[in-house]
Amino acid sequence: MGRILPRDFYNRETEIVAQEMLGAIIECTTPEGTASAMIVETEAYVGEHDLACHAAAGRTKRTEPLYGRPGNSYVYFIYGVHWCFNAVTRGEGEPSAVLVRAAEPLSGQSLMRRRRGERPREIDLTNGPGKLCEALGIDGALNDVSLQRKPLVIREGVKVSARDIETTPRIGISRAVDWPLRYIIRGNPYVSRFPRARVIRARG
DNA sequence: TCGAAGATTGTCT
DNA sequence: GACAATCTTCGAG
Numbered sequence: 001m002g003r004i005l006p007r008d009f010y011n012r013e014t015e016i017v018a019q020e021m022l023g024a025i026i027e028c029t030t031p032e033g034t035a036s037a038m039i040v041e042t043e044a045y046v047g048e049h050d051l052a053c054h055a056a057a058g059r060t061k062r063t064e065p066l067y068g069r070p071g072n073s074y075v076y077f078i079y080g081v082h083w084c085f086n087a088v089t090r091g092e093g094e095p096s097a098v099l100v101r102a103a104e105p106l107s108g109q110s111l112m113r114r115r116r117g118e119r120p121r122e123i124d125l126t127n128g129p130g131k132l133c134e135a136l137g138i139d140g141a142l143n144d145v146s147l148q149r150k151p152l153v154i155r156e157g158v159k160v161s162a163r164d165i166e167t168t169p170r171i172g173i174s175r176a177v178d179w180p181l182r183y184i185i186r187g188n189p190y191v192s193r194f195p196r197a198r199v200i201r202a203r204g
Numbered sequence: 205t206c207g208a209a210g211a212t213t214g215t216c217t
Numbered sequence: 218g219a220c221a222a223t224c225t226t227c228g229a230g
Contacts, residue, residue, distance in 0.1 A: 043222070052222070062215060080212025082223050099222060130223050172222050 002156035004148055007071035014089040014096040018044040019165055019183050021087065021098055023158035025106065028136040029151040035108030035136050037126050038157050040188045041101040043170045044181040045086070047094050051175035055095035065144040066095035073152060075133070075143040082130030083139050087147060087154065101171070101182075102127045104190040105135070112136070128192045160185055 002025060010017055019042075027036040045053035054076070055066045065074040065088055074086040074097050086097035103126045105112060112125045112135035126132045133139065138152070147154050166186045169178055171193060184191045 045222075054222080057216070060216075076222085077214060078221055079223050080214075080221090084222060086222085101222085128223070170222075174221085 005071075005154050005156060007069070007148065010070035010087060010089050010147075012090065014044045014046045014098060015181065017087070017089045018042040018098040018181070019160075019162075021100070021154070022165060022183060022185050023160040025155040025157040026085075026100065026103060026136065027153050027155060028138055028142075030137045032137065033108055033111050035111050036106045037103035037132070037136065038106055039100055039103050039154075041103075041182070041184045041191045043099040043101055043183070044096070045099060046096050046181065050096075050179070052170065052173040052177075052179070053096070056175075059095070063095065066097055067092070068144065069146075071147055073142055073145050073147055075138060075140060077140060078130075083133040084129040085133050085136075085138050085142075099129060100132060101129045102184075102190055102192045103132055104188065123190060127190050 005024065021039050021042050024039050025036055026039055027034060047053060048055050050056060054063050057063065059067055062076065065072055068088060070089050072088045074088050075083055077083055084099060086099050089096045089098060105122060105125055109122060115137060116125055116135050125135045142152050145152060164186045166184050167180045168182045169180055170182045
């Protein structure tokens with residue numbers, strides 16, 4: 001088991017944290033059991049000047065965790081349907097976070113599959129922010145909690161070298177769409193969408 | 205295989 | 218009252 005990433009890890013530039021979170025292991029424990037997955041896709045949201053960041057709306061009840069301690073969670077509800085999980089980075093006047101968009105299941109796959117409704121193949125369990133939260137059992141109860149202790153921790157995992165990190169524009173937003181703040185592990189099949197909207201053709 | 209649209213609720217104007 | 222850092226289903230080609 002890798003060591004739990006300390007608060008200092010998160011108290012740095014958000015872009016750096018987002019890249020170094022690739023290969024790390026997110027692990028969530030509930031009464032049903034524990035599920036874990038390796039992070040393969042992240043996005044950086046970098047403060048009030050980033051119009052796609054929730055903090056662009058200013059400090060409100062909802063965005064309060066972004067202004068809090070680096071190394072805490074920020075979990076929000078979207079489209080009346082889904083939860084999305086973020087790790088807060090350098091708070092204190094620079095309300096920023098890293099959105100975890102996709103991961104590769106490592107343990108607890110049967111639990112994930114049960115939560116996701118039996119339907120999905122393994123690759124569809126966690127390849128999107130909403131799916132990831134549903135599979136791991138993350139919801140609003142885990143908003144603004146420490147990522148240094150159970151039930152929700154992020155551990156050191158695989159080291160990903162810089163040339164294996166691909167950078168692309170962020171996804172699913174309508175403002176600051178061109179900012180290259182999305183990071184994925186090159187070639188990993190568990191990412192949510194492939195770069196430049198180019199989808200791998202099945203027939204070859 | 206791909207594009208379009210609906211679901212559904214918390215939050216802010 | 219509008220809209221959102223998404224996912225799934227449906228229908229056309």
